[in-house]
Amino acid sequence: MADKKKMVRDITSRDEDFAKWYTDIVKKAELADYSSVKGCMVVRPYGTALWENIRDTLDAMLKQSNHENIMLPIFIPEGLLQKEKDHVKGFAPEVAWVTQGGSEKLSERLCVRPTSETLFCEHFKTVIHSYRDLPKLYNQWGNVVRWEKTTRPFLRTSEFWWQEGHTMHETAQDAKEETLFILDLYAKFLEDYLAIPVIKGKKTDKEKFAGAESTYTIEAMMHDGKALQSGTSHYFGDGFARAFDISFQGRDNKPAYPHQTSWGVSTRLIGAIIMCHGDDDGLVLPPAIAPTQVVIIPVAQHKEGVLERAEQLLNELKQVCRVKLDDSDNAPGWKFSEHEMKGIPVRIELGPKDIEKGECVAVTRHNREKHIIPLSEIANEIPKLLKEVHDGLYAQAKENLQSHTYKAHSMDEIMDFAKNKTGFLKTMWCKNLECEMYMKEKAGLTSRCMPNEQEELGDVCPICGKKAETMIIWGRAY
Amino acid sequence: MADKKKMVRDITSRDEDFAKWYTDIVKKAELADYSSVKGCMVVRPYGTALWENIRDTLDAMLKQSNHENIMLPIFIPEGLLQKEKDHVKGFAPEVAWVTQGGSEKLSERLCVRPTSETLFCEHFKTVIHSYRDLPKLYNQWGNVVRWEKTTRPFLRTSEFWWQEGHTMHETAQDAKEETLFILDLYAKFLEDYLAIPVIKGKKTDKEKFAGAESTYTIEAMMHDGKALQSGTSHYFGDGFARAFDISFQGRDNKPAYPHQTSWGVSTRLIGAIIMCHGDDDGLVLPPAIAPTQVVIIPVAQHKEGVLERAEQLLNELKQVCRVKLDDSDNAPGWKFSEHEMKGIPVRIELGPKDIEKGECVAVTRHNREKHIIPLSEIANEIPKLLKEVHDGLYAQAKENLQSHTYKAHSMDEIMDFAKNKTGFLKTMWCKNLECEMYMKEKAGLTSRCMPNEQEELGDVCPICGKKAETMIIWGRAY
Numbered sequence: 001m002a003d004k005k006k007m008v009r010d011i012t013s014r015d016e017d018f019a020k021w022y023t024d025i026v027k028k029a030e031l032a033d034y035s036s037v038k039g040c041m042v043v044r045p046y047g048t049a050l051w052e053n054i055r056d057t058l059d060a061m062l063k064q065s066n067h068e069n070i071m072l073p074i075f076i077p078e079g080l081l082q083k084e085k086d087h088v089k090g091f092a093p094e095v096a097w098v099t100q101g102g103s104e105k106l107s108e109r110l111c112v113r114p115t116s117e118t119l120f121c122e123h124f125k126t127v128i129h130s131y132r133d134l135p136k137l138y139n140q141w142g143n144v145v146r147w148e149k150t151t152r153p154f155l156r157t158s159e160f161w162w163q164e165g166h167t168m169h170e171t172a173q174d175a176k177e178e179t180l181f182i183l184d185l186y187a188k189f190l191e192d193y194l195a196i197p198v199i200k201g202k203k204t205d206k207e208k209f210a211g212a213e214s215t216y217t218i219e220a221m222m223h224d225g226k227a228l229q230s231g232t233s234h235y236f237g238d239g240f241a242r243a244f245d246i247s248f249q250g251r252d253n254k255p256a257y258p259h260q261t262s263w264g265v266s267t268r269l270i271g272a273i274i275m276c277h278g279d280d281d282g283l284v285l286p287p288a289i290a291p292t293q294v295v296i297i298p299v300a301q302h303k304e305g306v307l308e309r310a311e312q313l314l315n316e317l318k319q320v321c322r323v324k325l326d327d328s329d330n331a332p333g334w335k336f337s338e339h340e341m342k343g344i345p346v347r348i349e350l351g352p353k354d355i356e357k358g359e360c361v362a363v364t365r366h367n368r369e370k371h372i373i374p375l376s377e378i379a380n381e382i383p384k385l386l387k388e389v390h391d392g393l394y395a396q397a398k399e400n401l402q403s404h405t406y407k408a409h410s411m412d413e414i415m416d417f418a419k420n421k422t423g424f425l426k427t428m429w430c431k432n433l434e435c436e437m438y439m440k441e442k443a444g445l446t447s448r449c450m451p452n453e454q455e456e457l458g459d460v461c462p463i464c465g466k467k468a469e470t471m472i473i474w475g476r477a478y
Numbered sequence: 479m480a481d482k483k484k485m486v487r488d489i490t491s492r493d494e495d496f497a498k499w500y501t502d503i504v505k506k507a508e509l510a511d512y513s514s515v516k517g518c519m520v521v522r523p524y525g526t527a528l529w530e531n532i533r534d535t536l537d538a539m540l541k542q543s544n545h546e547n548i549m550l551p552i553f554i555p556e557g558l559l560q561k562e563k564d565h566v567k568g569f570a571p572e573v574a575w576v577t578q579g580g581s582e583k584l585s586e587r588l589c590v591r592p593t594s595e596t597l598f599c600e601h602f603k604t605v606i607h608s609y610r611d612l613p614k615l616y617n618q619w620g621n622v623v624r625w626e627k628t629t630r631p632f633l634r635t636s637e638f639w640w641q642e643g644h645t646m647h648e649t650a651q652d653a654k655e656e657t658l659f660i661l662d663l664y665a666k667f668l669e670d671y672l673a674i675p676v677i678k679g680k681k682t683d684k685e686k687f688a689g690a691e692s693t694y695t696i697e698a699m700m701h702d703g704k705a706l707q708s709g710t711s712h713y714f715g716d717g718f719a720r721a722f723d724i725s726f727q728g729r730d731n732k733p734a735y736p737h738q739t740s741w742g743v744s745t746r747l748i749g750a751i752i753m754c755h756g757d758d759d760g761l762v763l764p765p766a767i768a769p770t771q772v773v774i775i776p777v778a779q780h781k782e783g784v785l786e787r788a789e790q791l792l793n794e795l796k797q798v799c800r801v802k803l804d805d806s807d808n809a810p811g812w813k814f815s816e817h818e819m820k821g822i823p824v825r826i827e828l829g830p831k832d833i834e835k836g837e838c839v840a841v842t843r844h845n846r847e848k849h850i851i852p853l854s855e856i857a858n859e860i861p862k863l864l865k866e867v868h869d870g871l872y873a874q875a876k877e878n879l880q881s882h883t884y885k886a887h888s889m890d891e892i893m894d895f896a897k898n899k900t901g902f903l904k905t906m907w908c909k910n911l912e913c914e915m916y917m918k919e920k921a922g923l924t925s926r927c928m929p930n931e932q933e934e935l936g937d938v939c940p941i942c943g944k945k946a947e948t949m950i951i952w953g954r955a956y
Binding site for chain 2: 033035036037038040041042043044045047048049051052068069070071072073074075076077080093094095096097098099100101102103104109110112119122123126127138142143145147158159161
C-alpha cells in the first residue's frame with residue numbers, strides 16, 4: 001500500500017485547503033491542464049469524456065422537448081453587439097476583440113462571442129415572419145470567451161464550453177413558461193444525472209443577466225458550504241425583438257413582437273461535480289455521467305484463469321454499463337488509488353479465491369463499502385449498485401445542503417452567520433438595492449436567489465426594518 | 479401539383495448553373511444561411527442535425543480505434559504560432575488576430591486558431607515523457623477560422639467546424655501507419671456512410687500542408703466533374719517535436735523525438751453530399767446520415783382511420799429507422815416537394831385504398847421508384863430499402879467518377895481534355911514543380927493527388943518529355 005499512500009500524499013486535504021484540494025484534483029484526475037493562453041484551459045481526454053456525457057444526456061432531454069440545435073458564428077460585429085443597450089453595457093468590458101483579419105485591418109471590430117443573443121436575434125429576423133413560424137426553440141453547443149481577470153479551471157475561465165438556448169414565442173406567457181420549463185429541466189438534470197440537489201429561484205435585479213427582464217437560477221451548495229450558480233434561464237420580454245426589429249404577423253393579421261428566452265449551463269458543471277462529491281482520495285463521479293462506471297481489477301492476475309475470468313466478466317458487464325478492465329502490470333494497490341482518484345463509481349476485485357467461490361468484491365467509491373456479488377448475478381446486481389451509488393451521492397449532498405442552511409430574523413443573527421458559519425442563509429427582504437449592497441459590504445454575503453419555494457420568516461426586512469417583500473437566500477459564491 | 483412546380487421553379491437547374499443550383503439548395507433545404515459576419519455562416523437546424531450525424535458516426539469510428547477527444551483553447555499566442563517556420567508561413571496570412579481583451583491592449587497578439595498543431599504540441603510537451611506515454615491518439619471537434627476572401631457555404635467559409643486529429647508516436651513507422659490508417663478510415667467513412675467514392679493518394683510537395691513531410695488526401699468527384707478535397711491526413715516526422723522541444727525517454731533510456739500526424743474532415747463534407755447526390759428537385763441524402771430517413775405522408779388524411787393507421791406505422795418504424803409523420807394540413811403535393819427538397823431518402827404514402835389493401839407505397843428519393851410494401855412487412859422491408867438507396871447512390875456516384883476519368887499521354891491529349899471535358903485526368907509526371915505550374919497556367923488544371931493505386935501510363939512525363947516518376951491525377955477543384 002506504499003504506492004497508495006504516495007498518491008494520497010500528493011493531494012491537499014479537502015478540509016485543510018479546499019481551493020488547493022480542488023486544483024489538485026483537476027490535475028491529478030487528469031481533467032484539465034493549464035495552457036499558455038491567458039485564462040484558457042486544456043480539457044484533457046478524461047475531462048472531455050465527462051463533458052461529452054453531460055452534453056449528450058442534456059442534449060437528449062432538450063431534443064425530447066422539441067429543441068433544435070443550430071451553429072452560429074464565433075464572431076459578433078461591434079455594431080450588432082451594441083444594438084441592445086443593457087446587453088452591450090454588461091458584456092463589452094469583458095470581450096476579446098479581433099481587429100485584424102489576415103493582412104487586412106478590419107473596418108469594424110469583431111468580438112469573440114461572450115454569448116450569442118445578438119447573433120440569434122439577427123438570425124431570428126430572417127426566419128420569423130408569421131405566428132406560424134413560432135415558437136423557435138433553438139439551442140447551440142459551443143465555446144464562448146469572456147476576458148476574466150482571475151481564472152480557475154472549469155469554474156471561471158476566459159474560454160468555456162456550454163450550451164446556450166435561445167427561443168422565440170408568440171406570447172409573453174409562452175416565453176415565461178419556457179423560462180421556467182428549462183429551469184425545471186436543469187434542476188432535474190442536476191438531480192437525476194449529477195446527483196446534485198439545487199435550489200430554484202429568481203435572481204435579484206442587481207444580479208440578473210444584462211438585457212433580461214428576469215433571470216432564474218439553480219443554486220447548488222459545494223462541500224465547503226459555498227454556492228455555485230449552476231445554470232440560468234432568462235426571460236427577455238420583447239426587448240431584444242424591439243431593438244433588432246423582429247416582428248411577425250399575428251393571428252389577428254397585425255404585426256407583433258415575439259417574446260424571448262435564453263438559458264445555459266457550461267463546463268462549470270464539472271467544477272460542481274468535483275466540489276460537491278469529491279473527497280481526500282480524489283474525484284467521485286455520479287454513475288450516470290462517469291466515463292467509466294465500473295473498473296475490474298484482477299488480483300494475482302498472473303495466476304491461471306484469473307485474466308480469462310476477468311475478461312469474461314468484462315464482456316458480460318459491457319452489456320449493462322461502461323466498464324473497463326485494468327490488466328496493466330501495476331500493483332493492485334496502485335490501481336486502487338489511481339481509479340479512486342479518477343472517481344470511478346464501482347471497483348470490482350477478482351482474484352483466484354473469488355473465482356473459486358464464484359463471486360467477486362464490488363467496492364463503491366463514495367463510501368468504500370464492500371459488496372460480495374455472485375458472479376452469476378453480476379449483470380443484474382451492478383446496475384442496482386450504480387443506482388444505489390447515485391442515491392447515496394445525492395443523499396450525501398442533500399444532507400450537506402440542509403445542514404448548512406440557516407435562517408435569520410435580525411442583523412445580529414445575520415452577522416452571527418457571517419462570522420461563524422458557511423452555507424445558505426434565508427431571510428426576508430424588502431427588495432431594495434441598498435439592503436442588498438449592505439449585506440455585501442457588512443456581511444460579505446451576496447444574494448443567491450429568491451427561491452420559487454417561499455417560506456414565511458416574518459414580514460420585516462431584517463436589514464432595514466421596513467416591510468419585507470420576499471424571502472431570499474444569501475451566501476458566499478464561486 | 480401546382481405547388482410542386484412552384485417550388486421546383488425556385489431552384490436553378492443543375493445543368494444550367496451548377497454554382498447557383500448549389501446555393502439554392504443550401505437555402506431552400508434550410509441547411510445554412512448567411513450572417514452579417516464576413517464569410518461566416520449560420521448552420522440551420524437541418525444542417526446542424528446532418529453535421530451531428532456525421533460527427534457522431536465518425537466519432538464512434540475514431541473511438542473504436544482508440545482515439546480520445548480533447549478540447550484545446552480557441553486562441554494561439556503569436557509566439558507559439560511562430561515556432562514551426564513552414565507552418566507559420568502557411569497560416570499567418572489567413573488568421574484573425576485578437577489584439578484587445580476587455581479594456582486591455584494585449585502585449586502579445588492572439589490568433590483565432592486556423593488549426594491546432596501548435597497548441598497540441600504545447601500540450602504534448604507536458605504529457606509525453608517516456609515511451610510508455612506513447613502513442614497519444616488525440617482528436618478534437620471544434621471550430622476554426624481562416625480569413626477567406628471568397629466564401630461559399632460549407633465549401634469555403636471563414637469559420638468552419640471540423641475534427642482535427644493529432645497523434646504522437648514512438649517511431650516514424652508508427653506515425654506513417656497512423657497517417658494511412660486514418661486515410662483508409664476516412665475513405666471508408668465516405669463510402670459506407672456518405673455513399674461517396676473517393677480516390678486516395680498523396681499530395682504533391684506544392685500542395686502539402688504547411689509544416690508536413692507528406693500529406694495524403696481523399697479526392698471526391700462532384701456531379702459537375704470538379705474535384706473536392708474531402709479530407710487530409712498529414713505525416714509530420716519529428717519536425718514539430720524538434721521545434722517545440724518535445725522529447726521522451728526511449729526504450730534504450732536515451733532521449734528521442736516523437737513522430738507526429740494530424741488529419742481532419744470538416745463541414746465541407748456537407749458540400750460534398752450536396753454536390754455529389756443532389757438533383758433538380760433538391761437535396762438527396764445518404765440514409766446513414768439523413769436526420770430523417772423516412773417520412774410518412776398520409777393521403778386523404780381527413781378520412782376515417784387514415785391518421786390512426788399512419789401513427790401506428792410511425793410507431794412501428796421508429797423501432798428500425800429515423801422516421802417522421804407529416805400530418806400538417808398542407809396539400810400532399812406540397813409535402814412531396816418539400817420533403818424531396820430536404821432529400822429524405824424514402825417517402826411513404828398511405829391513403830384509404832392502401833390501408834384497405836394492407837399496403838403502402840414507398841418512393842425512393844434518388845430514383846423516384848415506387849415500391850409497394852405490405853404493411854405487415856414494413857419493419858423488415860424499410861431497412862432493406864434504405865440499404866438499396868445507399869447502394870444506388872454509391873453506384874450512381876461511382877459511375878459519374880468512372881465516366882469522367884480520362885488518361886492522357888501527350889500535351890495534345892491534355893489540352894483536349896482541358897478544353898472539352900471535365901473530370902479527372904490521369905497522366906504520368908516527372909515530379910517537377912515546373913510541370914505542375916505549367917499544367918495550372920496552360921491547362922487550368924491542378925494536381926489532385928498521386929494515387930495510392932498507381933497505373934502504368936508509360937515512362938515519360940507528357941509535359942516536359944523527361945522521365946516520369948509517378949502517375950498523377952489532375953482536375954479542377956473546389
